[in-house]
Ligand code: SF4
């Protein structure tokens with residue numbers, strides 16, 4: 712809360728319990744015997760900490776999971792479990808600045824990837840590739856024009 716106050720220039724305040732309680736760090740685990748491979752948890756995870764594919768077993772990459780809980784409610788078969796991995800330690804005693812920085816980077820990378828996927832295919836193409844496609848089209852047009860031109 713102090714860091715947030717510094718970052719936002721707002722007064723230092725205690726955490727409002729309506730927004731959650733400080734507690735130990737938890738990680739998500741998938742019970743692979745029950746996973747139906749629906750991929751909903753992958754879509755929900757903001758840091759790409761879950762791997763798996765359609766109709767195949769999924770798993771959480773432990774060192775990437777932030778314990779944000781966003782995957783828990785989306786699982787239709789309730790096969791994501793929740794485990795305390797820091798005992799009584801909470802906040803910065805349970806989570807390092809390096810881990811926070813890595814999570815932030817992974818979140819930004821995911822957002823960037825998703826924004827590319829949502830763009831039309833042409834925008835998605837690197838400019839060098841577009842240029843090569845344009846050149847090939849120009850060559851094809853020139854050849855077609857050559858064929859149609861009267862001979863002699
Ligand atoms: S708890 Fe959060 S970070 Fe961990 S796997 Fe689930 S959605 Fe991803």
Ligand code: SF4
Nearest residue numbers: 746747749750752786
């Ligand atoms: S949401 Fe649940 S059932 Fe679907 S892929 Fe994830 S863990 Fe498996």
